[in-house]
Amino acid sequence: MKCADFLQELTNYLDGAIDDHTKAELEDHLAWCHNCYVVCDTTKKTIEIYRDSKLYELPEDLRTRLRTAIVSKCQAKKKAGPERV
């Protein structure tokens, strides 16, 4: 297996979406190719950092304000009768 082949399968590998045979081939490649090992490891860390980052959390006060606005507009729509699309 070449590095380019490994990269093609990287997403499936990280997502666990591959069969055992391909997985064994990829892990065999990882065992001797340090560059691919680093790329694989740091890609996994990239995903985990973003997933755990709490980037763009909705603050509680804004959340309440938005929800109140949504609900009151829904009430108004309900009074106005069903929408005909």
Place this chain on the structure above:
Amino acid sequence: MSAIQPKVSEPVSDELALVQAAKGGDVGAFEELVRRYDRNVFRIAQHITQNREDAEDVVQDAFLKAYGNLNQFQGQSKFYTWLVRIAVNEALMKLRRRRPERMVSLDEDVKTEEDSLPREVADWSPNPEQQYSQAELREILSRTIQGLPASFRTVFVLRDVEGLSTEETAEALDLSIPAVKSRLLRARLQLRERLSRYFRRRESADGRPNNDGDGNQ
């Protein structure tokens, strides 16, 4: 190396009942659906629009549009996937309005094969995120993801931040499964490349790695 662990989503067994009640005019049931997903919709919207006010508008517009079109929700997909589809469209409309000079489309298949090829292969520090304050880290992550094309950013956010499956992402974005996989791979590799500039293991003057997590930073 183990596969990344998918996010565990909350049980949704009562969700269809809430949708049915909301269809029948129960605004309280719809409010419960808003509570369940408003944070997700806000995150997705801010990732796509990169603008706080636009993201707030998208939350309102997406839920109101969902409420007004509940009768079109047939229940073949999850309510959340259906809602995400609406939210992504609203967010893209905002983005187009703000940046009319650049066509923004999820169909754009940005030709950046070579951009995705790893160049930076230095290993990272053991706990790279701990080298920075919370505020610095947010700035780094935010600026890094802003540099991706909208079509890559959106796939990455739905799959890796929000934890939708490949199939759900394809459905929400109206893309084929191979298109989702290809964009996800390129988004992940490009983000990795850019983050490496901040997180790579630093070498000290004598060539030995420092910042090695031994507490002597």
